[in-house]
Amino acid sequence: MSGLTHFNASGEAHMVDVGEKAETQREAVAEGRIFMEPSTLERIMQGDHKKGDVLGIARVAGIMGAKRTSDLVPLCHPIMLTNVELELTAEPEKNAVHCLVKVRCKGQTGVEMEALTAVQVALLVIYDMCKAVDRGMVMDGIGLLAKSGGKSGTWQRDA
Numbered sequence: 001m002s003g004l005t006h007f008n009a010s011g012e013a014h015m016v017d018v019g020e021k022a023e024t025q026r027e028a029v030a031e032g033r034i035f036m037e038p039s040t041l042e043r044i045m046q047g048d049h050k051k052g053d054v055l056g057i058a059r060v061a062g063i064m065g066a067k068r069t070s071d072l073v074p075l076c077h078p079i080m081l082t083n084v085e086l087e088l089t090a091e092p093e094k095n096a097v098h099c100l101v102k103v104r105c106k107g108q109t110g111v112e113m114e115a116l117t118a119v120q121v122a123l124l125v126i127y128d129m130c131k132a133v134d135r136g137m138v139m140d141g142i143g144l145l146a147k148s149g150g151k152s153g154t155w156q157r158d159a
Contacts, residue, residue, distance in 0.1 A: 026149030027104045030115035032142035033096045034123045040134040044097065044126070045090050055088045055097070058125040062086045065121030066103055066114040076113050081105050086118055088126075099123055112147050 044054045063084045070078040083104040091098050101118040103111040123139045130137065146156040 022151075023106060023108055024149045025104070025106050026110050026147070027102065028110060028112040028115040028147045029100070029102045029145040030112070030119045030143065031098065031100045031145055032119040032123055032139060033091070033094070033098050034126050034137055034139050035094065035096045036130065036137045037134045038092075038095050040130050040137070041090060041092060041095055041097070043133070044130065045092070052129075054126055054129045055090075057129065058099075058122045059086050059088055061125040062099065062101065062118040062122030066101070066111075066118035069114045069117040072117060073113055077109050079105050079107055079109065079111060079114065081111065081114060084114075084118060086122060088122065097123075097126055110147055110150055112144055116142065116144060 047053060063086055065072075066084045066086075067081060070076040081103060083102075085102040087098075087100045089098045089100070090096075099119045099122045101115045101122075103115040103118065105111050105114075119142055120139070123142070127137050127139070144157065146154070148154045
C-alpha cells in the first residue's frame with residue numbers, strides 16, 4: 001500500500017490526518033466535456049429548452065457539487081472553499097459543452113477532488129436536463145489540469 005495515503009499500515013481505509021499540515025493557499029483546475037447530437041447543443045445554445053437555462057442550472061449545480069464533495073466522497077475532508085469558478089462553453093465544432101473549473105481554498109488539504117466533482121456534477125446536470133431528447137450523450141476527458149499549494153507544490157498535466 002506504499003504511497004496510498006488513504007490506507008493505514010494494515011491496509012484498511014482511513015481518513016488522512018491533516019492536523020499537522022501547514023495552512024496554505026491551494027488551487028485546482030479540472031475540465032471535462034459532454035458530447036451530444038448537434039440538435040441538442042443547438043437547443044442549449046438558443047436557450048429555448050423547455051426545462052430552462054441548461055448551462056445556468058448546470059453552473060450552479062457544479063458549484064454546489066464542489067461544496068458538497070466531502071458528502072459524496074467518503075474519505076474527503078470538508079473544506080472551506082474560498083472560490084469556485086465554473087465556465088461552460090458550447091463547442092459547436094465538437095458537438096460538445098466544455099466545462100472548466102477552478103477551485104481555491106486556504107487550508108490544510110488540497111481541492112483537487114472538489115474541482116473534479118464540480119466538473120462531473122455540472123456535466124451530469126446537462127445530461128439530466130437534455131436526456132429526453134438525447135440519451136446518447138457522453139461525458140469524456142474529465143481530469144485534473146493543474147494544482148498548486150501544499151507540501152507537494154505545483155503540478156500541471158502535460159499537454
